Amino acid sequence: MAGDSLEEEHARVTTKLENAETELAEARDTLETAQQSKADAGSTGSEQLDSLRETQSQLEDVTYDLETERESVASLETERSELEDQLEDLSTVDEDELDDLASQIEQIRGRKRELDEIIFQLQTVIQFNEQITEEGMTDLLDGEEPSKTEAGEGAITDQLLADQSDDVTCWTCGSQVDTEQIESTVSRLQDLRQEKVERRNELNRELEELKTQRKEYTTTRDERVEIERALDTTETELADRTDRISELETQRDELVEQVEDLESAVETNEDDEELRTRIERIEREAIEAFNTHMETVVDLLDYGNLARIWLEYRNPDTRGDATFELHVTRQTDDGTTYEDTIDHLSESEREVTGLVLALAGYLVHDVHEEMPFILLDSLEAIDSERIAQLVEYLEEYASYIVVALLPEDADALDTGYQRISEI
Numbered sequence: 427m428a429g430d431s432l433e434e435e436h437a438r439v440t441t442k443l444e445n446a447e448t449e450l451a452e453a454r455d456t457l458e459t460a461q462q463s464k465a466d467a468g469s470t471g472s473e474q475l476d477s478l479r480e481t482q483s484q485l486e487d488v489t490y491d492l493e494t495e496r497e498s499v500a501s502l503e504t505e506r507s508e509l510e511d512q513l514e515d516l517s518t519v520d521e522d523e524l525d526d527l528a529s530q531i532e533q534i535r536g537r538k539r540e541l542d543e544i545i546f547q548l549q550t551v552i553q554f555n556e557q558i559t560e561e562g563m564t565d566l567l568d569g570e571e572p573s574k575t576e577a578g579e580g581a582i583t584d585q586l587l588a589d590q591s592d593d594v595t596c597w598t599c600g601s602q603v604d605t606e607q608i609e610s611t612v613s614r615l616q617d618l619r620q621e622k623v624e625r626r627n628e629l630n631r632e633l634e635e636l637k638t639q640r641k642e643y644t645t646t647r648d649e650r651v652e653i654e655r656a657l658d659t660t661e662t663e664l665a666d667r668t669d670r671i672s673e674l675e676t677q678r679d680e681l682v683e684q685v686e687d688l689e690s691a692v693e694t695n696e697d698d699e700e701l702r703t704r705i706e707r708i709e710r711e712a713i714e715a716f717n718t719h720m721e722t723v724v725d726l727l728d729y730g731n732l733a734r735i736w737l738e739y740r741n742p743d744t745r746g747d748a749t750f751e752l753h754v755t756r757q758t759d760d761g762t763t764y765e766d767t768i769d770h771l772s773e774s775e776r777e778v779t780g781l782v783l784a785l786a787g788y789l790v791h792d793v794h795e796e797m798p799f800i801l802l803d804s805l806e807a808i809d810s811e812r813i814a815q816l817v818e819y820l821e822e823y824a825s826y827i828v829v830a831l832l833p834e835d836a837d838a839l840d841t842g843y844q845r846i847s848e849i
Contacts, residue, residue: 478688716786798825810838
């Protein structure tokens with residue numbers, strides 16, 4: 427009966443082992459698929475998120491440029507309105523009228539030059555006749571004949587003098603002329619000169635008025651030209667900025683559409699992003715579990731100068747893949763701690779490290795909930811006492827533990843364990 431019971435138990439355990447191996451293979455396939463999906467989703471999701479952020483940044487820049495251009499257009503429109511008001515306040519200058527003013531100015535200047543010549547001649551004649559009246563003809567002539575200039579001036583005097591009477595001998599013809607008649611003629615000449623001077627003054631006034639009017643016209647014309655030039659520049663800049671606004675609005679609309687599409691894509695992939703987060707969380711939990719159990723096991727098994735074995739979590743790369751680095755720390759007899767390499771681990775230390783790593787994955791991935799079973803084999807590298815301690819430690823984390831041991835190693839375990847010595 428005992429033999430039959432053992433055979434039945436063996437068959438039952440064998441069946442469970444086969445089922446466990448099948449489930450483990452399926453789990454591995456599932457894990458590989460999940461990891462590949464993680465890598466693909468991580469890459470795609472990360473690229474989409476980066477593209478979304480970049481497009482949003484471009485949209486912000488375009489929006490800012492658009493607001494700036496609109497402010498500039500508003501300022502230019504105000505400037506254009508002010509220039510149009512200034513242009514409207516300025517009177518229109520007729521170029522023909524400006525040419526007519528120039529012609530009038532030249533005519534008046536010509537008439538003024540003629541008057542200046544007449545006034546000069548009259549003044550000369552007046553002065554000469556006044557001198558004759560004061561000094562007499564004798565001293566002036568003194569036996570000399572008058573010059574051509576004096577003769578010419580005398581001719582003018584002859585034309586103006588009608589009376590040829592006594593006291594003074596005319597220097598032009600030698601006849602006797604009454605002094606009063608000369609004085610009367612001089613008086614008329616002075617009146618004529620004064621008339622010409624007044625006329626010249628009138629022409630001066632007219633000339634200044636015309637010059638002032640022409641200056642006002644040219645100033646107004648120049649102001650109009652300057653304002654029209656500024657208005658043309660403003661209109662050109664307005665047209666350019668209006669075209670720029672149209673381009674920016676088109677660009678903004680395109681970017682808005684791109685952002686919406688990317689947001690939709692990112693939202694669709696949220697489940698995958700969540701997946702990456704879950705995977706990262708599990709990875710970190712696995713490392714934490716490994717480090718915790720490894721610390722306990724190292725203390726429990728007491729490997730001499732082996733102080734600590736622990737995993738370091740490296741941040742995921744651009745594809746979402748994390749890396750792990752195993753550290754080995756040893757301590758000398760004098761308490762000095764130094765970092766060793768994996769290559770220097772003993773076979774026993776390697777076996778224990780592998781078991782603890784498997785235990786961490788077993789627990790973190792909740793395998794114990796679906797398959798509360800642990801199989802240990804090929805533990806010959808670990809000494810009997812440490813095997814017994816490991817089995818006792820693992821009892822807490824699995825409902826069933828099957829250990830394949832050599833007889834001498836099995837003797838180290840508590841007698842309460844069920845044993846199968848023959849199959």
